Amino acid sequence: MMNKSNHTHTHTLLLPLLQKLKDVYILWHGYHNTLPKTHRYSLGKKVDDLFTATIGVIAGASFLPRNEKTPYVKLAIRKLDTLKIFLLILWETKSLDNKKYVALSNPLDEVGKMLGGWLGQLNKQNSLDLTPREK
Numbered sequence: 775m776m777n778k779s780n781h782t783h784t785h786t787l788l789l790p791l792l793q794k795l796k797d798v799y800i801l802w803h804g805y806h807n808t809l810p811k812t813h814r815y816s817l818g819k820k821v822d823d824l825f826t827a828t829i830g831v832i833a834g835a836s837f838l839p840r841n842e843k844t845p846y847v848k849l850a851i852r853k854l855d856t857l858k859i860f861l862l863i864l865w866e867t868k869s870l871d872n873k874k875y876v877a878l879s880n881p882l883d884e885v886g887k888m889l890g891g892w893l894g895q896l897n898k899q900n901s902l903d904l905t906p907r908e909k
Contacts, residue, residue, distance in 0.1 A: 791888045792832055798881045799825045805874050813869045817860055824857040832889075840899060847893045854886055 788796065802825060809818045828850050835846035858879065865875040 789832070789836055791885060791892070792829065792836070794881055794888070795825075795829055795832065795885050798878060798885070799829065801881075802878060805870065805878070809864065809869050813864060813867070817864055817869075821857060821860045821864070824853050824860065828853040828857065840896065841903065844893065844896050844900065847889060847896060851886070851889050851893065854882065854889065858882055858886075 802821065806814065806818050806822060831846050831850045831853065835843045835850065838846065861870065861875065861878055861882070864870040865872070870878075
């Protein structure tokens with residue numbers, strides 16, 4: 775059984791990237807049930823699945839050795855980009871209003887920048903690891 779202090783401690787261990795994505799997902803979760811039925815069970819479900827898959831990929835990458843993270847970060851970026859396109863479609867079809875779309879897309883853009891920064895850092899570190907060192 776997890777006591778409250780352990781739960782709070784675990785909460786603080788989330789990567790800032792995961793924390794932000796989790797917060798946006800919780801916001802999305804509230805919007806999902808307000809979508810028109812024509813989109814709730816089709817595109818809405820795809821958006822929901824992409825959110826949870828992206829969270830899963832990022833969480834998995836965070837536990838891997840540095841030299842194994844890159845493919846997972848790239849996968850998270852692809853999933854996030856697809857998620858953003860589906861949200862754009864929901865907005866363009868008036869299934870999401872302007873306020874909700876902006877409330878979701880702005881933090882998702884930040885998540886994308888964070889993922890891009892992580893990928894850049896990994897690429898730099900991995901290229902340094904491959905460079906022969908002088909003696």
